[in-house]
Amino acid sequence: MKKSKIYIELCALVIALIALWQAITVIFDIPSYYLPSPVEFFTYFSQFLQTGKLASHISTTLYEVFIGTFWGIVVGMVLGYFIAKSKVLEHLLMPLLLIMQISPKISIAPLFILWFGLGLTSKVALVILVVSFPIMIAESSALKKINSGYTELMNIWHANKWQVFTRVELPCACHEVISGIKIAVTQAITSAVIGEMMGAKAGLGYLLTNGAEMYDLNMILSSIFLLSLLGLFLYEICQVVERKVLYWK
């Protein structure tokens, strides 16, 4: 199936859906606080974009997501490493980690807002929390599974801990860790948004609650539109990184 054909079909589908949307709002004479027509929405959106206010909301959420994801990955990998290496830590932390992993970590959001305030910090902390867990668990489980043959070789060559990590452990753990990262990243945006919905002064999630309070569906839709784009963008980045790093699979 040619790629260009798929794109054409996709564009046609999107256009058809937008046309359907327009038709529905017109035929059923739907009030714009309930569902604005596409025309109305895009006019609003471009105006909003031009005022520059939208840009600051976008950058707030982007900051939270990217900084949070970055540090989440770092924390996840560091802790994952230590958990794999220390039996004590593993027995102590693993049960808690697994409980936290399966529970809705978002529940902590109100606490973070209480502790870190309405600003960016609480959301970044939330994203770090959400992102670090899958990575921590993926890495510690991957490290433990590494073929002992590799580690024995390393021993024979008197490699130090850092060398063992970078040359054997990291590459072998890569596959599982990257899967963990993909899972974590998809949740990063959701976490940032939820954090903003629960208490914030800016950001795309904040726009959602603001729009809800004022029954301004245009504002809500703008936020949803941008968040979806962000989600798509992050997903594509992950795909590209995965392909580049795991070229040998």
Add this chain to the structure above:
Amino acid sequence: MTMIEMKNISKSFTSTNGERIQAIKDVSLSVEKDEFISIIGPSGCGKSTLLRILSELQEYDSGEILFHDENLKDNLGFVFQDSVLLPWKSVYENIVMPLKIKHMETPETLAHVEELLDLMNLKEFRNSLPKELSGGMKQRTSIARSLSYNPKLLLMDEPFGALDAMTRDHLNLELRRLWKQTKKTILFVTHDIEEAVFLSTRVVVLSNRPSTIHDIVTIDLPEERTLELRDTPDFINYVSRLRGMLNEQS
């Protein structure tokens, strides 16, 4: 007694870039009861296609196929190259599955399944899952499964193609023994000439695409076939004759 009469069967395909490829053209073959017919030919010719047409997995463009009775058509056995066992069912459950589908589970048929398990040396593995089985055992299960509803005709599409030589030899012996004991009519597609000569009463040689029947060789070898037979001059003669025919094609 003629079981199947194929008259002037032709089949063409449209390839991915729109070309029309004539796979088989004007193939006529009659299959008698109790025969073991192997179909060999250069790769890419319609060996498998013929089998799939017979089993209605594929349609044909022209010609006709006459079955001796309707029941034959709806109840034939098929063994693929891949054993296609259901991974969550045990050996026994896999073999019994066709009976479930055909609503044929009776004390008689289940007793027959027990016989098949014995025949195919699967008794100890009846509760094993496919993942615990070797390639050879999986194919044995597949064969037993294809016989569970007692079809008169068995179609086999390169069933041993993915197995190692030793396993293949063992299974060839078992298949030959099975054939003689159960008195099935078997149509067997293979690319292995020796296998074809070892197992068959007749060997059909297909030509290159568009495949027609290049020749049909009757294998006049003793009923009892052992692996040592393969070193006898008669056997070797057949093999080189057939190889010669195949080499002409390329």
Add this chain to the structure above:
Amino acid sequence: MNNLKKTITYTVISLTVFVLVWQLYISIFDVPAFILPSPVTVGKEMINQITQVSFYKNMLYTLSEVLLGFALSIVFGLLIGYFIGKHPHIKRLSMPLLVFFQVSPKIALIPIFIIWFGLGYGSKLFVVFIMSFFPIIESILLGLGNISKEMYEYMKILKANRIQILTQLEAPCCIPYILSSFKVGIIQAIIGATVAEWMAGQLGIGYLQSFASSTFNSPLLITGIAFTILLGILLYGGVTLLEHHFQRYQEVKQ
């Protein structure tokens, strides 16, 4: 059994250590009570809560939202997923849409649903539905896509009818994927329900936390969080048990 004992022992030990560290932290750093109350205070609040009827009302409200919404998403997810999976043209067209819906934070739809369906039960139900719906569809498409051509051909040889193909081949092949998606879906459902309740409404565990938060009642907030986590673990555990029941079908995931 031995393994289970071990796990439980370690879990109890870690939780105890966790509580001790917590107590130590607030003692050493003299943390104000409304920022982080002591374990004892929280414990007292928990006991206080579980002796009140209103608490159970809230828990049941949320639980019913989650279960009902999840059940709806299972029914529609399975039906629509199967339909899409069996029709290659439709599948090709809907794949990009499905991917798009999967990567966008569906949680953002909550305000819209509140505007459309009101502040009550209905909007929460819809949120739960949307959150768990898409993983289920994805799982069926994955499961069906994994079935080899030869399997279908073999069913054709046996002259199996549509229903037999569904029950004997397609359903067993999809089960492990569907159950995996349940694990993801049920947690998403809880998240959706709690956040939706936080945004609007007068009942539910999410509402309880929102109320606690706005009244700076930290012990209550932490209690709410703890019970939400407990709910998540219980439901997740339920699905895992289900998975064990269908352990045999895991073989499909080669």
